Amino acid sequence: MAAAAIETVQRDGLLHARLSGDWTLARLPQPIDQIEAQLRDLSARNAGWDLEAIDRLDSVGAILLWRVWGRQWPSALAALPAHRHVLERAAGIVAYDDTRGPRRGFSGVLFLGELALRAIKDLLGVIALVGQMVLDLAHLFSHPRDIPWREFSANLYKSGAQALPVTALVGFLIGVVLSYLSSLQLKAFGADIYIVNLIGVSIVRELGPMLVAVLVAGRSGSAMTAQIGVMRVTEEIDALATMGVSRTLRIVLPKLAALAIAMPLLVVWCSAAGIIGGMVSANLQLDLSYGFFFHTLAKVVPVANVWIGMGKGFVFGILIALLACYFGLQVKPNTESLSSMTTTSVVSAITLVIVVDAVFAVLTRNIGMPGSS
């Protein structure tokens, strides 16, 4: 086994290139350009080619020679039959028409149009999924035995119970930060007492539901999309369908129901942690006693705020699960689609949650504010 080598000999007044050694990908001297230039030079001088001393020739070597010869057989060539066969293979490469259609320039209008069309398609798809849910629910009313209890409880545990620590931690920290920053301002006005109103209303009504929604979208929404997506890739969903099990009933509905139940409870839990955080911070910063904080909280924050918070949690939960399942079902059997759909699912769920939150704020502007009741 020797490395590829070139030798030139003059025979009968003609230049002959004698190649020897292994002309294979692994054994060709690097960089290949150098040896190719050498060969091209020989080819330009119209040399005869003697390949009989070559030990091994693979397709890289053959293509290299074929390219050097200008994609045609040289006039004088001596080669072993086996090597000639390899060369014939290289000669047999058909020119590949590499046109992949005219590349479209980036056009703003086109981009917007496509975006709008896709949004409409997704909207219709989500509506169809909602319709299917309603039909499934109607089916369950008449066939209570088909209710997927096990899936429901598994989802409730995964997206509810297992989310308790992280939501409590985040709620507590946000409560501490909010209370600390507000207390600095309120102190300047001598309005220390109002820390209770501020923390109570903002956390129970707004921050609790939003925090939980963002956390759950990132935690459970992405997991749901990825799970359904992989089930599509591995044809598990098709397997379900062939067994006569409705995929929406068995996969989408339990997730939707679990989040619809778990989210309001998580909102209460997260808000409680946030208020405790605020209380601790107020106690340290403004010397408000815990007992006073509790007393005042009940007086200044109408209980309607809790209901609004839980209502938001319910709606957000359904939205997150719906989008997660919808995008999960849109996954095509490749990794690229799986990753892009998971991203889309989380991003659109969080965006939609914020939009819906704004709608909530407008609709409930007269309810539950300290002065309004």
Place this chain on the structure above:
Amino acid sequence: MRSCDSSMSPPAIEIRGVWTCYGDTVIHRDVDLTVEAGQMLGLVGGSGSGKTTLLREIVGLLVPSKGSVKVFGHAVLDPDPMLRRMVRRRFGMLFQQGALFSALSVYDNIAFPLRELHVLDEEMIRDLVLLKLGMVELEPRHGRLMPSELSGGMVKRVALARALSLEPELLVLDEPTAGLDPDRGENFVKLIKMLQKELGFTVVMVTHDLDTLAGLATQMAVLADQRIIACGTPAEVVAVDHPFIRNFFCSERAATAMQKGAR
């Protein structure tokens, strides 16, 4: 033609005293196996006998609990990353499901290992990809397809083209014909056989399919009772008296398959 000088070069695969244990379960007990260059070895055994595990140990995807695995005289799990990479470039593996990169087109899948070398220009890579496509009897236009658009047989062919793209000296096949209908399976076996004759690579394969085995294997190793109970030419292996071998080979179906392969 390369099997002639095999006496001088190290064997393609050398497995010495390999033990594989998962917890208390012993899968391989002191397994020895040598595959000379140019041989086509079929590894057979009952399900759960650890054939695929052994195959994965050969290509360095799994670490045996004890013992050494050498490919071309180098340990597959050599601590030197350069040496390890060099050894890995000398063999190609065909996975059972193809394991094509689903985000890349057929063309890019085959070009991927070539591009990773960083020594070939794009024109050379294009020629090589087209050549490999031709080798596995696919057309250039198939290069544009995505793996999800391929049929089972085409997936295998593309995966074979990818496994062959670095001109390997050793081809490792995991169930090469699983999931193909008999007709296509036979064609695939013929294709591998033809390419082997032409390119002279060594083949190690795990298979359950007697037709594949009879069509390809020049050597056979039988894995049972956690050990290699027989190793040699098909005729030698069939003659060994062991319940598994009797069961596996001595049915009527096996006899016809072996006869067909011998022809």
